[in-house]
Amino acid sequence: MIRKYVRLIIAGILFLGSIFLFIQALVGTGVLVVLLSGIFVLFHFKNEMNLFAFYFVRKNKFEASGKVLGRVKNPENMIKTQEAYYYYLSGLVEAQKQKNAQAEKHFKKALETGLRLKTDQAVAKLNLSGIALSKRNKKLATYYLQDAKKLDKQKVLTAQIREIEAMMKRI
CATH class of the missing domain: 1.25.40.10 (Tetratricopeptide repeat domain)
Structure with missing residues (x-):
């Protein structure tokens, strides 16, 4: 049952990491990490x-x-x-x-x-x-x-x- 939600947990961690990157003024890298977390969310549903x-x-x-x-x-x-x-x-x-x-x-x-x-x-x-x-x-x-x-x-x-x-x- 937990295996279903591993992708969402990884996406959440990546999203928090992207917020940290935005705070550190690394906007380009932050955007890439947000997109990467979006892929994990997509693969949770598809x-x-x-x-x-x-x-x-x-x-x-x-x-x-x-x-x-x-x-x-x-x-x-x-x-x-x-x-x-x-x-x-x-x-x-x-x-x-x-x-x-x-x-x-x-x-x-x-x-x-x-x-x-x-x-x-x-x-x-x-x-x-x-x-x-x-x-x-x-x-x-x-x-x-x-x-x-x-x-x-x-x-x-x-x-x-x-x-x-x-x-x-x-x-």
């Missing part, structure tokens, strides 16, 4: 492993993203939103590897933990719909697909939703 994994997912390098996520030992010790995005990214990586059971588990855990963005929730439910469809569970797939449609307010996923609907008609 886990760096998740940021690297998001970067690799955007570049379609899912294997590299999986390696980065593999370095995380205890995702339960993260802040809840970080933990949710860890499971979300793990689900995306497992879905690309065609490991549907693992991907389903990760997406459900991400939704339980609490993804912040509605679009991310829609993507997770759309993937769950596809997984349910691959298991020939049309009722569950329809349920997840309807939830994904409700959450996709910006109509970003309309092509993928139509693709899943077309697959449903064939079953």
Whole structure:
């Protein structure tokens, strides 16, 4: 539990050090130390492993993203939103590897933990719909697909939703 707050403690110490530097008239160095303390605060709220994994997912390098996520030992010790995005990214990586059971588990855990963005929730439910469809569970797939449609307010996923609907008609 304390490991979560080590970054904030370091940021506080750096901030106090920057105040001392401002008092000593070392303004340039003080500003750099304030920026450095800001980075520690940022990494408290945004886990760096998740940021690297998001970067690799955007570049379609899912294997590299999986390696980065593999370095995380205890995702339960993260802040809840970080933990949710860890499971979300793990689900995306497992879905690309065609490991549907693992991907389903990760997406459900991400939704339980609490993804912040509605679009991310829609993507997770759309993937769950596809997984349910691959298991020939049309009722569950329809349920997840309807939830994904409700959450996709910006109509970003309309092509993928139509693709899943077309697959449903064939079953």
